[in-house]
Amino acid sequence: MTVFLAVIGVLGVSASGPIMAATAAPALAIAFWRNALGAVVMGAPAVLRNPRGFSRLTRAERKWILIASIALALHFACFITALKLTSVAAATALVCLQAGWIALFNLFRGIPVAPRVLAGLGAALVGVVVITGFDLALSREALLGDLLAVAGGALAGLYTIAGGKARATLSTGTYTSLCYGLCAVILLLLCAVFRQPVVSFEPAAWLGILGVTVVAQLLGHSVFNHLLAVISPLVVSMIILLEIPGAAILAAVFLQEQLPAGTYGGLALILAGLAVVVTGQGRRAVKTEALPPAPPALGGDVEA
Template identity: 30%
Template structure:
């Protein structure tokens, strides 16, 4: 697919905006005292609420989906809900740096899945990009890894969350081939939120009684990392490879760790900061050489 330098630059700029936006997710979750399943549910339902004014414009496609599309949407939504549930839970058990750095395994899973399922080709420079970013990300989180039972459980939950979102991206790539971004995102968020609602009912979690501060955090999660993060990445799935979009998670440990340092007082060392620059270089390398 031939693209003009202007369009490539625009996609890369939007990609950077998305990385910055999703990096705030861990901070907002840490600020909240609500159950992680409640946080994730309201994050997605509020996103749908913000999207409602555009429903009329896209009504034709929204309600004319095939049975196959509904099945794929449902499975993708469940994977997204599972990702939020597992990853947010990990933030209650380990540091922001440790939790986000483990998510860097997502593009590796996506790249492997793309090859096994769709025979997607990967060039040498893309592999170099993945390798560089993984090394940098591991260095960022190395100072926070511990052998405590809680931290290890948090690491496992983050790893499982990475696998879930990798499946979400792979399925989304197929669904987005014949579906616009609004329709895909609207139903993905609605279905994932509903799956989380059933989970909350089963757990006996309250749907009401939250303070204005909590509702403010729910709304920030809906606007910043969801609309300017996940929605944007889902839109980019039609213009970039699934592996390239998933690489966005590799920039997250850098920015999230810096935010945690400033806002949560989680210390960073000099070599971790240097590793952050390495991660960003690897992300840039992968994007530059990534092909459909």
């Protein structure tokens, strides 16, 4: 059953990029509805189980929820826009660099980083250069999409770190419903600022929005959150890295996305480098046990 659920989870998060790329709606609107629906799905049970948990937040909890919500909103804005500009495979691989960004953020915070982690970061960085080089040859639009995806990965890393701080004292239901809800409010404001509509879409677009919410959140991240209770976070993080080749395969099959051969070499370098980063950080976490449990790093789709 565990293997079956892992397969379902990988298919769920892998399908996220292709579905959003094919959805004919503005990027900010897609992000808004995903988080608004996610807040309702996660918030309703949380309110019924522990209504007082929402009214007893400490100042520190409110601070970390705010930081996580802003980072998540900007992550989605960057990532979904990137999917509209560059290939699904490239955008997914570049945004999955969040594991590397977390290692770099820890380094800036004075937390030692193992040499093997730095080696993995180096390999992933070479993969980024390879992908962006080929995309620059294709178009400036594709290169802009790559840069937005890289920024989305950095924001995902910040979201994960802030979420870990908040989750040290908050339940999953309370944290995610508040984070998704505030994130939806921020995205709604961004839609107003950039004059992106949030309604009046074609039926196919609404199906895409509903599909990415159900597939990515319910069949993707909810499954991985369940697996965290039965297998180690390190194994879950390694399984989630399969989103990179999974998204590339699904985009090739359903969107007829064809990439230069060299791009696949860059994808392979990023995948290998991140695998080294994840295993290196996982071993250090086991030795030190210094950090509180955090939402898992969920690749291009970071909803936990």
